[in-house]
Every structure is written in structure tokens, then in C-alpha cells.
Amino acid sequence: MQQYFLNQKLHLNLEVELTNEILHHLKTVLRSNDGYEFCLVDVSHQAFLAELFNGHAKIIKKLAVDCELDIDVTVILSLIKNERFDFCLQKLTELGVKRIVPLMAHRSIIKVKDEEKKLSRYQKIVTEAAEQSRRLYVPKIEAFAKIDDLEKYKSDYNYVAYEKNFDKQIDYRLIDRAFTYVIGPEGGFEEYEIAKLLAMGFKTMSLGKRILRAETAAIYVMANLGGNQR
Ligand code: SAM
Numbered sequence: 001m002q003q004y005f006l007n008q009k010l011h012l013n014l015e016v017e018l019t020n021e022i023l024h025h026l027k028t029v030l031r032s033n034d035g036y037e038f039c040l041v042d043v044s045h046q047a048f049l050a051e052l053f054n055g056h057a058k059i060i061k062k063l064a065v066d067c068e069l070d071i072d073v074t075v076i077l078s079l080i081k082n083e084r085f086d087f088c089l090q091k092l093t094e095l096g097v098k099r100i101v102p103l104m105a106h107r108s109i110i111k112v113k114d115e116e117k118k119l120s121r122y123q124k125i126v127t128e129a130a131e132q133s134r135r136l137y138v139p140k141i142e143a144f145a146k147i148d149d150l151e152k153y154k155s156d157y158n159y160v161a162y163e164k165n166f167d168k169q170i171d172y173r174l175i176d177r178a179f180t181y182v183i184g185p186e187g188g189f190e191e192y193e194i195a196k197l198l199a200m201g202f203k204t205m206s207l208g209k210r211i212l213r214a215e216t217a218a219i220y221v222m223a224n225l226g227g228n229q230r
């Protein structure tokens with residue numbers, strides 16, 4: 001069943017106007033007619049069954065959906081090549097991330113010209129991935145950050161994935177509260193960046209013996225944190 005997010009409060013028997021984007025997708029892409037049923041998730045992350053009629057939606061049933069991770073995860077993701085970054089946004093969304101912070105690391109080769117445009121493209125990617133994976137939340141894409149901006153994204157647990165110390169893998173089963181992790185760019189972090197993160201209270205964690213691509217590393221941690229089991 002097709003799902004859309006609507007940025008307003010919904011309730012039973014409400015007749016609600018749909019956005020042009022949703023109408024376009026329903027009418028032109030799906031070629032659906034009046035009577036077509038789909039899912040709407042409202043601003044309080046509640047899912048409803050809706051029926052299309054005359055360019056509006058009638059809310060016909062509240063849906064009991066429990067698909068969100070039981071922990072709040074923030075990923076601070078260094079900028080890497082565009083298509084790989086986009087792929088990573090999509091996979092992290094499917095795996096339940098709540099917040100993504102695009103990090104301009106020292107060795108990030110991608111330079112951002114139009115930040116607004118880039119951020120709205122990222123938000124579109126995660127919104128579509130949230131619709132496809134039937135989530136109740138659309139992950140928040142935060143503003144581009146530099147290493148010194150990261151203090152405000154800390155959670156109960158704060159780790160930076162660092163490939164230079166193989167000994168310290170974390171036991172993901174013990175993670176029971178909000179978790180923030182940082183992934184470096186293709187060339188890895190500079191020593192001074194790691195030092196700054198440690199000074200902020202982040203701990204280093206190994207992801208094992210092999211060197212993973214940044215997008216693999218980000219997805220690996222998210223999948224271990226719970227993926228689709230929690
Ligand atoms: N410096 C790496 C090298 O020697 O080729 C390249 C960095 S790796 C492609 C990109 C990022 O993924 C790293 O900055 C780190 O955050 C994470 N990463 C990859 N493999 C890892 C591992 N085995 N342990 C911890 N972090 C890892």
C-alpha cells in the first residue's frame with residue numbers, strides 16, 4: 001500500500017486536502033481513481049487508512065503500526081561521493097535512523113556549492129525512502145556541519161568509527177538508549193579530528209578487521225543497532 005506523510009494532524013472521518021505532490025503521484029504516477037486506498041502518516045507520526053475522492057482524502061481508519069526502532073539514532077556522516085552518499089541516506093532511512101548530520105570532514109573531497117539545494121535533495125531522498133519502508137518518521141537532515149559543530153548532536157552513547165584501533169568493537173545488544181555515531185570520509189579522519197571528537201566525549205569504536213567503505217560502515221553500524229529487529 002502506498003504511503004505518504006502529511007504535515008498536519010489527522011483524525012477519523014476527516015476530509016483532508018492533499019498536497020499537489022501527493023495528488024500528482026496518486027493521479028499521474030499510480031493512475032489511481034476515486035476509492036483508491038492508501039496510507040497517510042500525520043505530523044504526530046500516527047498512520048491512517050485514507051480513501052481518495054475528488055482530489056481529497058477521507059480518513060477511514062486509524063492503523064496500528066509499530067515499525068520504528070526502540071532507540072533514537074543519529075548518524076554523523078562525512079560527505080563522500082554524491083551517489084554513494086545518496087545510497088547511504090536511503091539505506092539508513094530503511095534501517096530506522098532518526099537524524100542525519102552531513103559532515104564536511106577535512107578529507108571530504110565533495111565541496112558543496114548550494115547548501116540549501118543539496119539539503120532539500122537529501123530530505124527528498126529520505127522522505128521517499130521513509131514512504132517506501134512504511135516508516136512513521138521521516139529522518140531529519142540537519143545542516144552541514146564541521147567537526148567543531150558536533151557537540152550538539154551527542155546522545156546517551158557517542159562513538160566515532162575509527163579503523164586504527166582494531167581492539168574495540170562495541171556490543172550493540174547493550175545499546176538501550178539514544179546513540180550517535182560518526183563515520184569518516186573516503187580518506188578517513190585526520191588525527192586532529194579524532195582528538196577533537198574524543199575531547200567532546202565521543203569514544204572510538206572498531207568495525208572489525210577489514211576496512212569498509214564509508215557507506216558500508218554507516219550501514220553496518222545501523223544494521224547492528226537493530227536494523228529490522230527492534
Ligand atoms: N582510512 C581508511 C583506509 O585506511 O583506507 C579509509 C577510511 S574508510 C573508507 C571510511 C570510514 O569508514 C572511516 O573513516 C571510518 O569511520 C569507517 N570505517 C571503515 N572501516 C572501519 C573499521 N574497520 N573500523 C572502524 N571504522 C571503519
